[in-house]
Amino acid sequence: MARAPDDKTVYIGRKPRMTYVIAASKQMNDAGAVILKARGKSISQAVDVAEIVRRRYIKDATVDDVQIATEVLEGEDGERANVSSIQIFMSRPLLEDGSLPPPVDLFADRERTERRPRRYGEEE
Amino acid sequence: MARAPDDKTVYIGRKPRMTYVIAASKQMNDAGAVILKARGKSISQAVDVAEIVRRRYIKDATVDDVQIATEVLEGEDGERANVSSIQIFMSRPLLEDGSLPPPVDLFADRERTERRPRRYGEEE
Numbered sequence: 001m002a003r004a005p006d007d008k009t010v011y012i013g014r015k016p017r018m019t020y021v022i023a024a025s026k027q028m029n030d031a032g033a034v035i036l037k038a039r040g041k042s043i044s045q046a047v048d049v050a051e052i053v054r055r056r057y058i059k060d061a062t063v064d065d066v067q068i069a070t071e072v073l074e075g076e077d078g079e080r081a082n083v084s085s086i087q088i089f090m091s092r093p094l095l096e097d098g099s100l101p102p103p104v105d106l107f108a109d110r111e112r113t114e115r116r117p118r119r120y121g122e123e124e
Numbered sequence: 125m126a127r128a129p130d131d132k133t134v135y136i137g138r139k140p141r142m143t144y145v146i147a148a149s150k151q152m153n154d155a156g157a158v159i160l161k162a163r164g165k166s167i168s169q170a171v172d173v174a175e176i177v178r179r180r181y182i183k184d185a186t187v188d189d190v191q192i193a194t195e196v197l198e199g200e201d202g203e204r205a206n207v208s209s210i211q212i213f214m215s216r217p218l219l220e221d222g223s224l225p226p227p228v229d230l231f232a233d234r235e236r237t238e239r240r241p242r243r244y245g246e247e248e
Contacts, residue, residue: 041165041168042168043167043168044165044166044167044168047167047192047208047210048208050192051192051193051194051206051208055194063192066190066191066192067190068171068174068175068187068190068212069175070175070179082175084168084171084172085171086171088192
């Protein structure tokens, strides 16, 4: 793990949700932890991403902390605007020898069920 | 405080944001605590409400915990769908004798600044 700490961050925006689910799950595989960050209307998407990662992909993952804050953004005209932000800290438990657990196959069968979200509830 | 525990909950939906800011601030005045709950796209609004309550109205309020989860909703046709949810737990510190701090005047001068959100940053 020669990564810088802030390499663990996945910024959640307006791309399709599964883009971020896969990015965050890969990060969990590679580093054992991820921080999801979002601002404004993307906050809801960040919570969706965290829940899908935890329930469908990295099933031993835990949400360790959720922090909310206000950021002051400055526009090109120098005007400032407040925007809410969220940080969701997730991790996988390490093995007894302190190493990362084996990576999860992110493209296994579950991908089919992702296409039928209305059946999630029935399957559990 | 003869309220039932779940009286402390304010459900955040699609009404104008200030509706919920005032409801949550009143709850903080009356009971010293509030739980903001939201689902789906209203999650971003719940974070906005918490931040505005904390920064503009109940300035001694703290965000004690933020929990995210998945709820399974059943439609009229019996189909189930997953939806993300958030709960934001906020409280005011009690006085030394264990009583609630004096209520905050929710309609004081700050209301004027709420109408000029672009100036928030400059004022702080």
